[in-house]
Amino acid sequence: MVDELRGNPASPGTAAGPVVRLAPPPVLPEAWDVPAAPEEELAAASGALETAVADLEKRAASVTGESRSIMDTQIAMARDPSLRTGIRAAVHNGRPAAWAIHEAFGRHIAALESLGGYLGDRAADLTDIRDRAIAAALGLAPPGIPAVDGAFVLVGQDIAPADTVLLDPAKVVGIVTEKGGPTSHTAIVARALGIPAVVGCAGAAGLADGQTVAVDGTRGTVLADPGEDHLRRIAAESAALSEKLARHRGPGATADGHPVKLLLNVGGAGGAAAAAAADAEGVGLFRTEFLFLDRTEVPTVEEQRAAYGAVLRGFAGRPVVIRTLDAGADKFVPFANTGDEPNPALGVRGYRVGVRNPELLTAQLEAISLAAADHGADVRVMAPMIATPAEAAAFCELARSYGIGTAGVMVEVPAAAIRAADILAEADFVSIGTNDLSQYTYAADRLLGELGELLDPWQPALLALVANVAAAARDAGKSAGICGEAAGDPGLAPVFAGLGITSLSMSVSAVPAVRAALKDYTAGQCETLAREVLSAPDAPTARKIVEEFRTG
Structure with missing residues (x-):
């Protein structure tokens, strides 16, 4: 009998191939030889950590978008001076290089894990850096993706950020991980590359190297x-x-011509050229965090002006929606966040950072306005983490005072979704961030893999909030888009169209499948499908409704 394993659907599509398991991290022997002189061991430990960080930086330089953002965050963690202070102390206490690295990182990893939530999940990134540095200190090959000829399905506990950026869709035809949820970095990168993936699949621990498996990233089965x-x-x-x-x-449209704009998520200047060349109608989410992460000083207005201009240059004649700084939670920025919040996901993040540090927000709006004028671009701005109509009004008034004609907000907080009509009375448009809206609706940390079922964008309660926002936008005669990971799900595209969503913003690789999926339905069929999905008791039933509607 064939064994079917179940996990969280992470990236749609099907694939089959032999299993290749991630190379394990190095294991330190229980005892060590008499260490060399402290200065020699410190030099060896420091050199090993630099080797690991240099490799991370090399990998980061070769990628863009979400992958670059993930890598930049991990590099910033590796550059924390307190890690080197801990290594120095361990060496002077008699530890050899590799053991000193293990001890110093161990304290930081334990501290993050004890915090839980976003910061707790960042412990995995530190663990990966530690293992790479220890491998370098011991003269071993680093953990990660083995060099293998031919196509294969990559299987492991989870895939470290440093390895996700090296995924080659020509070789890695599928991904299965034991941990992780639908918004984990593994899932995000898999979707961006168009690799079918199932995450949070505990049974994957029993899969052996060379064993043939079939991955269904749409249904979440292996x-x-x-x-x-x-x-x-x-x-x-x-x-x-x-x-x-x-x-x-x-342009995106249903079979009978009802328009649903297909836009792109862009994470920095590095990927702008490829994005601009894509067959899409503009940018629905330009993430500006790339300019602020991994640095200790605020970027100047002129620095920001140049960086934004590098992206705008390629999108002449197409709209670009720029999100102001979304610092906080898993995107820690030293000069914007204090780092002492017990629950950063519920703390000062997004627009709240701009309220606490108004000079950050005003400098960014000035730079956006100047860049738009430089390139004659159709630029709109939106603020993240807006919770009340008053916040929406304050942001939009400020943005317009800088000459930015179209100002909107992101709907990521249930309060904003519930009061969408009042929000839209102040904003020119709204864009729904389904990742955060899911976690706040279900009180489930979006990076906690074991809660992946609650974070499924097919959950009817989440879709009900989307429907409320879309209805309010329709009544106001304004647009309501989606720029969360759910926007790139071909199965959900006709549902969103039926709910009244006017645009979907996604990674470049997701656009063709979403465009094709919309062409399978008329606008009326999308509306019927949306009503049926909203009545579903759970996410699996919602998926089944769409599958039966499509094939029936």
């Missing part, structure tokens, strides 16, 4: 040792999907 018929069906489905995607180009 089939061990599938039969030839199943493998042929997967190959046929993949070929049919490729042919279907190639048929459709141009």
Whole structure:
């Protein structure tokens, strides 16, 4: 009997291939030889950590967008001076280089884990840096993706940020991890690359190297040792999907021409050229955090002006929505966040940072306005983490005072979704961040893999909030988009269209599948489908409704 393992759907699509397991981290022997002189051991430990960090920086330089943001955050953690202070103390207490690294990092990892939430989940990033530095100190190969010929399905506990940036879709045809949720960095990068993925699959621990598996990232299942018929069906489905995607180009629309704009999420200047060349209608989310992370001083207005201009240059004639600084929680910025909040996800983050540090927000708005004028760009701005109509009014008034004609807000807090009509009385548009809206709606940390079921964007309660926002926008004659990870889900695209969402913003790789999915339905069918999905008791039933509607 074929074993079917279940996890969280993370990146849609199907794939099959032999399992390749991630190389494990180094294991320190229980005892060590008599260490060299402290200065020699300190030099060795420092050199090993620098080797690990240099490798991270090299990898970061080769990627853009979400991958670059993930890597920059990890590098900033590795550069924390207190880690080196801890290594120095351990060496002077008689520890050899590798053990000193382990001890120093151990204290920081334990401290983060004790905090829980976002900061607790960042302990995994520190653990990865530690393991790479220890491997360098011992002269061992670093943990991660082995060098393997041919295509394979990558399997492991989780994939470290440093490894996600090296994923090659031509070789890694599928991903299965034991940990992680639908908004984990593994899931985000897999979607960006179009690699089918299942995360939070505890049964993956039993999969062996070389074992053939079939991954269904849409349903969240992994089939061990599938039969030839199943493998042929997967190959046929993949070929049919490729042919279907190639048929459709141009603006997003349903089969009968109802428009749903297809926009892009852009994470920095590095990926702007590729994004600008994509067949999309503009930028629905330009993340500006790339300019603020991994630095100790606020970027000047001129620095920001140049960086924003580098992105705007390629999108002449197409709208670009710029989100102001979304610092806080998992995006810690030293000059913006205090670092002493017991629950950063519920603390001073997003727009609240701009209220606490108004000079940050006003400098950013000035730079955006100047960059827009430099390039004659159609620029709109939006603020993250808006909770009340008063906040929406204050931000939009401030943005307009800097000559930015179109100002909107993100809906990520249930209070904003519930009072969407009042929010839209103040803002020109809204964009729904489904990742944060999910975690606040279900009181489930979006980075905690074991709560992945609650964070599923197919959850009817989340979709009900989306429907409320879309209805308010329709009544106000304004636009309501989605720029969370759910926007790139082809299965949800017709549901969102039926709810009244006017635009979907996603990674470049997700656009063709979403465009093709919309073409499978008329606007009326989308509305019928949306009503049926909203009546579903849970996410699996919602998915089943769409699947049966599509094939029925």
